[in-house]
Amino acid sequence: NAGVTQTPKFQVLKTGQSMTLQCAQDMNHEYMSWYRQDPGMGLRLIHYSVGAGITDQGEVPNGYNVSRSTTEDFPLRLLSAAPSQTSVYFCASSPQSGGETQYFGPGTRLLVL
Amino acid sequence: AQSVTQLDSHVSVSEGTPVLLRCNYSSSYSPSLFWYVQHPNKGLQLLLKYTSAATLVKGINGFEAEFKKSETSFHLTKPSAHMSDAAEYFCVVSEPSGTYKYIFGTGTRLKVLA
Numbered sequence: 001n002a003g004v005t006q007t008p009k010f011q012v013l014k015t016g017q018s019m020t021l022q023c024a025q026d027m028n029h030e031y032m033s034w035y036r037q038d039p040g041m042g043l044r045l046i047h048y049s050v051g052a053g054i055t056d057q058g059e060v061p062n063g064y065n066v067s068r069s070t071t072e073d074f075p076l077r078l079l080s081a082a083p084s085q086t087s088v089y090f091c092a093s094s095p096q097s098g099g100e101t102q103y104f105g106p107g108t109r110l111l112v113l
Numbered sequence: 114a115q116s117v118t119q120l121d122s123h124v125s126v127s128e129g130t131p132v133l134l135r136c137n138y139s140s141s142y143s144p145s146l147f148w149y150v151q152h153p154n155k156g157l158q159l160l161l162k163y164t165s166a167a168t169l170v171k172g173i174n175g176f177e178a179e180f181k182k183s184e185t186s187f188h189l190t191k192p193s194a195h196m197s198d199a200a201e202y203f204c205v206v207s208e209p210s211g212t213y214k215y216i217f218g219t220g221t222r223l224k225v226l227a
């Protein structure tokens with residue numbers, strides 16, 4: 001049982017490039033989410049999903065897309081990277097939304113030049 | 114609407130002395146409350162959670178938190194700090210199942226002095 005896995009661990013992009021951050025969980029959790037962590041701001045919700053085929057926006061969705069074709073996977077796409085997207089990205093999952101413990105991946109550190 | 118405020122961005126304590134990390138919340142419903150810990154360059158680990166059972170919640174590594182509805186607080190305490198407790202701590206509020214939001218506080222960085 002690997003829990004929540006994220007790849008890559010670290011990535012450098014140039015402004016305007018696109019990329020996909022991968023997230024997978026093997027706990028059969030319905031709820032998955034993406035956060036970004038910036039100094040002094042805690043974690044802010046980017047997008048979330050309450051099940052396969054269902055996604056919605058969080059607090060800071062601009063510049064990011066998601067899809068949920070399977071229960072296990074929840075990739076985050078940066079369409080055209082900007083320096084403001086330099087951050088640490090965490091994926092999390094929980095059995096269902098609201099009130100349940102979230103399990104976090106190890107994070108992806110992204111630098112956009 | 115939910116919100117959470119961590120009252121101190123940095124806390125320093127000496128090893129062996131008590132730890133108090135303060136958290137106030139706002140919620141329209143009976144919330145679930147969590148404390149997570151993040152060690153440097155690591156992911157987040159659950160310390161403890163409150164989900165409307167006992168108001169005093171015991172977590173891992175000797176930490177505990179007390180839910181006080183009248184004060185809308187959920188402060189994290191530990192009787193005796195250890196060097197390994199140095200980390201960043203996040204208070205999180207979530208409303209009951211059926212909603213989707215987990216709202217994070219901005220974090221408290223705990224420094225433990227030898």
